[in-house]
Amino acid sequence: MPVACAIAGDDSEADIRRALDRLVAANLVAPRPGERFQFHDLIRDYAADQARAETTDDLTACDHRLLGFYLSAIKDASVRWLDDERANLVAVVGSAASDTGTCHYATEITLALRQYFMSRGHAADGLAMCEAALAAARRAGDQRAEAGVLTMSGLISYNLSDYQQAIAKHTRARDVAKAIGDPLAEADAVHHLGRVHAQLGQPRDAIRCHESELALAEQAGSEVLRARAINYIGVAELSLGHVEEAVAKHTESLSIFEKLGDQGATIYVLNGLGLAHWTAGRLTEAANCHKQCVDIAREKEIHYLAGNALVCLAETYCDLGRYLEAKSHAYEALVVSRQIGERRYEAGALEITATVQRRLGRLAESIEGYTAALALSRAISFRYGEASILIGLSIAHRHLGETTTAMGFARAALDAMYETSMRVLEAPALTELAANCLATGDLSQADRHIEHALKLVVQGGQRLFEARALHVRGLITQAAQGSAAAVPHWQRALEIFTEIGAPETTELSRVLKSAVTC
Template identity: 30%
Template sequence: MTEDARAEDDASAATWSYRALTAEAATLFRLLGLHPGPAFGVPAAAAIAGLSTAQAHRLLDSLAGAHLLEQTAPDRYEFHDLLRAYATDQAQDEETPETRAAAVRRILTWYVHAADAAQGWINPGEAHIPLTPLDAGAAALTFDGYERAMAWYELESANLMAVAREAEAAGLDEIAWQLAAVLRSVHMLLNPFEDWLAMGHIGLRAARRLGDRGAEAEILESLGMACTQSHRLSEAADFHEGALAIRRELGDRLGESLSLNDIGPIRLRERRLSDAKSRFDEALTIFREIGAPQWEAVALANAAEVAYELGAAERARDLAQSALEMFRALDNKGGQGNVLRLLSAARLEQGEPQEALGYARQAVDIAVNHRNTMWEGYWLLTLGRAQQATGHAEDALASYQRAAVLQRRLGDRSREARAWQGAGEAYQQLERFDEAADFHRGAAATHRDLDDDWQLALALDGLAGALDAAGRADEARTHWSEALTLTADYEDPRAADLHTRISRALEQA
């Protein structure tokens, strides 16, 4: 039988099955053809048709029994492509434009509310924006904890992208920008860069069509975060500066302080530490003025990171401890883990490696317990350093290798390269100098590609050290010479110490 003949037979069978349905089941079948993705749960089916969950479940079972849907789990169903197209055609033929538009609006609004409920568990510290109300009688989806919320997001992520595209195509601009804003706090934990940026640009176009300046600022912030985390720092700064300008124009003090707090990490990654410090200090002042303890704790943690990079380990430790106490009072696990990472780094700098190891392990445990691979991948870098400092280079190597795998999955090339750098240091500690040089060389190539001069200098220093230890002094001098040039323009104490150390290494080599 040819493919065309098989398709014709399938279409004929679908027609017979469809005509045998009850009126209620046929209506649901048609409306499900308007669902933005091929797979859906019972609550979504109820939402698109304006039914109760019990009614929807009963009718879905009848559609599955008629082989018009496939049941893939107790509460989940899926169309085959041909049947989905058939259902869509029937909706076009038998439903009025008004009925179709109402069904699309119902399901898209329902997904926005469901995503908002999920992000409340996945990233509870994030504020919620006002949403377009659900239709009267529609049942909002709720979750009873982080695990279920995260599982729902992972299951529905493809549908959520389809919802954004459908909202734009249907002219539902309010839904389009709201979905992008709601999912920002989930995206920033998981780094789905392609969907994050695509959804953000859909939302930005929608906000600008509406002339909603507050919405535009929300989406600019989301795009700025996506670019920061994908190491597109120039674009990130432009997005965040745009959001800051709008929020100042609107007199939005919370929004202004959030934008300042977003620009600080970009300056930190660029190693413009004075600028980063001033942004965080200004944000912290506003958070305290308006009474925003959650964000005050975030700004304190950011200030601690700047203090650490400036070489003020004691100051960093004090700020981080204050932030940790606030995050514990707020039951913010992500904030706690990040501050534990900072405390580990500060303790290590102060010559307390065992304490540093304890803090790093606590941080990684939080990440693992929350199934958050972005946290785990980042905090494993700190654990690796503490393991090295306590003489456990092989354990450190395992931590760095795990971190590199996770960062590869997340698409964070900068942190993946930092994991390679750590692996190079661990191999060097194990006196496996050729392998150490290979990892440092790979890290240097990535940092060069990302135009990250500071991390490039660190990688080149590691590479030169490995080559020098392997008896390849001439090659080592070449890399130290480049690292020396790269560190010349930095003025902070940590950079000055590195510059001095490289100068001495060159003299000795």
């Protein structure tokens, strides 16, 4: 109804309603829920022919009224309305982009829908709209709009885990924004370029991008962009294994956003802070952060952020031994990620589900899940996910007694760390490699790897990983010197597991009791 009124122009809503009622009575249009109407195919073709017979001025005025209506309506529209109108919006942008007189509507409508596509997915429609809008911006010579559309299109490619396309689009957006002297647009482009580098396992490149973003934000006087840059420097610092540096950056960013009252932005910071707490072994704090993220994402119906938050919450619950909740959240993340086409979160959900299966002793099922997650991670160059999954595969195969296979996965995980600048999973990979060396009887290599792992976790403040490394340190010592010599390592590991609330507490308590009894 509102669209019909906009097209008709000066006619009153009552007149339009009566006209539509007559068309419905004549079976020329069919009513649909929400005061919507649909042409029959033949009638649509006939109406189009009749419209083309109108004078150019009448058609132009009608086009402008329709496009102006949509541009105004989408700014305050509900998500449900945008979902219902999405196909029409794609169509009107494509139509507007083909005419120099209306091409500015194509870019304005597209850019106004950026947050909608970021939160809801619908990547194919988003990319189609961006393609049309980009052509319109270039036809009009509007480089500011061109930079904005390129960044939006790059974001959609990023959300599809198409990282090379994302890099190409964000790089072009950055260059265009720099050429026209727009620091805000340039900061936006380099920000998202940094996020791509982070996902590709290139945290140092990511830091360079976010430091550039920080300088541009300060130049433009934008506290929002400054806080965002600081947050993502924290993300990259964590990938380098600098846990407390990451916590400091996230905390600083969170403080700025809270002062600004920007709840939508805090979800990104809480996610990073939760990951830093998880890495440090502060599992309860991590769970609280990720639970807040899930709640905000659900409240605001931001599917993309919900998928990420659910994966992180599931992983934290898994490490807390809350396996049913972990499996439930991982399944929900899997459903959401497949709905929006976000393969990175799909891989994460598959991995967490496999880890739950492994912890419950279902090794064959866990290997099947890990294998699917590994294939997906490699297909999208998700290097952190690849390394984490390889460690899981090594543990599962080692528990099955398949030491040679397990050793290969552990070495591959370590290679993935060394091939990138990522170091956050280096200690877990070394710990698993040490466990495999122990299983083969190579105590010398086992000792070397576990000492390296312990050095890293102590330096990085990775408490959960430290406890796991100490457990393996005790096993190696037991094999070389007997159970009594291993007890101090296991006692220290048990203290950390107990403090963290990890499920390994139960198993290690039995091991210690047996060692002391002997």
